[in-house]
Structures are given as structure tokens and as C-alpha cells.
Amino acid sequence: MRRVLPALAAVAMLGAPALAQQEQSTAPFAYRQLDDPAKERAAMDLMETLRCLQCQGQSIADSDAPIAGSMRSLVRERIKAGEAPEEIRSWLIERYGDYVSYAPQLTELTWPLFAVPLVFLLIAVLLLRRRFTLVREAEEHGPGHEGEEA
């Protein structure tokens, strides 16, 4: 991949010479994996849930924007130093807000999103319970009552 990238960049330059040349991230772990596979896995899992700030809609694992490279390096360097993934996430949220994280956070603003399904479930149970009770009552009273109504 590292050999392919310059070639791709050269092709891109031929195609669009007028485009600004954003310098690629020189951060140490922008394009280099961590040596420890378990740590690289942890870093990758986190990177897939962090938003690239330039090409919003992509994760920093997917994006080739220079700022995404800097963010990947930040994540890998901190994982390497033994920091927990969620600590890194909250460090970024402290600076960029919840928007930077794809994994939904439970906050004052978002708790209704988590509560509403539970409330709906509760309402559904209550409604269905009433309905089931009605059916049982009708069964208990027997077919004679039904005939009366008709």
C-alpha cells in the first residue's frame, strides 16, 4: 500500500494539476500499523468509529485526508502508550464535540433517543395486556353473552 500511494498520487497530479497539494501527514503512525496486533486491533476498532473532520461522513480509518492521518497517528500513539480507547474518544469529544464520534454517546441531549424505545415497549405491553384481558373476559363469560349483543 505504501508503494502504491505515491503512484496513485502521481496519477492524480497528472489529472488535476491545479488542485492544491495538501501535504500528507508526516505523523509517525498515520500510515503505519502498530507492531502489537492486539493494540492495532483496538486502535482500528476506535478509528472506525471516529469521524474525519474534513471529509465528514468517512471514518478516519477510511479517509485519506491529511487530518485523518494525523488523527490515526494520535489514536495509535495513545493506544501504544496504554491509554484506553474510550479515554481517547472523550479527549476528542472534549475538543470537537459529540460530532466527532460515530458511536452514540448518552448525554443530557441524547437520552430521549435511548429512553423512547423503552417507553414505547412499555406502552405496547400495557395496551396488549388490556387486549388480552378483554379476550379472556369474553371467553369466561362464554358465547351466551356474545349472542345477546348481536
Added chain:
Amino acid sequence: MSANRKAPEGRAKAPRWAIWLPLALFVGFVALVMTGLLKPADRTVRSALVGKPMPSFDLPPALPGRPGLSSAELANGKVHLVNIFASWCIPCRVEAPQLAQLQRAGVEIEGISVRDSRENLEGFLATNGDPFDSIGADDDGQVQLALGSSGVPETYIVDGKGVIRYQHVGEIRPEQLDVIIARIQEAGQ
């Protein structure tokens, strides 16, 4: 007629207006989609650090013989404008005259050059002017992340205690100078 169509007992009869409910819901949904389409949300990512102290950093000089930039120097009692820029950034050229104007007005401007090289930076300053007291080289882009900056250019107003008072995202256009100057004065009080 209507007397014969009595609702079966045990099930509540819906009120008459309820027939309009699905249509009203649909109209509401269309209105929601249209407002989203015609007035898209602002996708600018702003730093959440406004009102908080500048994170501590110490950047080496981007150019030999010129000072670098550290967060400690920003808390020296004076208001500073910290401009995040790069030679590869086109809007940075657009804001250069405005930065020059601010410098002439006596504003202390410090630069952080992001993912840049010395040669390109020298060329950029030779063409567009050099309003900076000091330029720190953020080659890895890590200080940019620490500041909650999502792109270049961005400009932070930092007060004498080193607290970030305002963040301007994007280039400073001529018509925005008044706001910037007002914010600098506010930070100086």
C-alpha cells in the same frame, strides 16, 4: 343508517377528526424534509475549547532564526491572535491582506503552520506577506487536534491569561474584520 353502524363494544370509537391524522403527519414529514433540503444544517465543526484555557503545547520554530510557539508564551498578559495556516491552503492566501491589516492595527499575531515544509512556507510568506511574530511548526498536525481545529485556516483569539475567547473558522474576509477587532477588544478588557 348511522345508528346501525355502531362500534362494537369494548373498542373505543375514534373521534371524527382522527381521519385527518395520517394526512397531517404526512404534511409534517414533508415540511421537515423540505426544511432540511432548502436550509441544510451548518456542518462547521467548531472547537469546544472556546472559553477554556489553551491546551499546553511547545512547537519548534518553523523557520530558522525565528521563534517557535508555546502555549506558555500566549499567557503573557497580552491578547494574541493565533492563526492556523499552511502554504498549501488556498483560503490562507485570501485572508493574508486582512491579517496584514490587523498587524498594522497593532494586533500580535502568532502562526501555527500545519503539515508544511520550510521551503514552501518561505515561498508562501514571500508572496503573501508575513504578519507573524512567531511561527510554530506543527508538522504532525497534533497541536491542531489538541486545539480542536478541524481545518485551515482557523484563527483563535487568546486573552492575556491564555484562555481561548473566540474561534474563527475559515479565512477572515474583509467584511469580517470588524467582528474580529471587536472580539480582540473584548478579550483585552
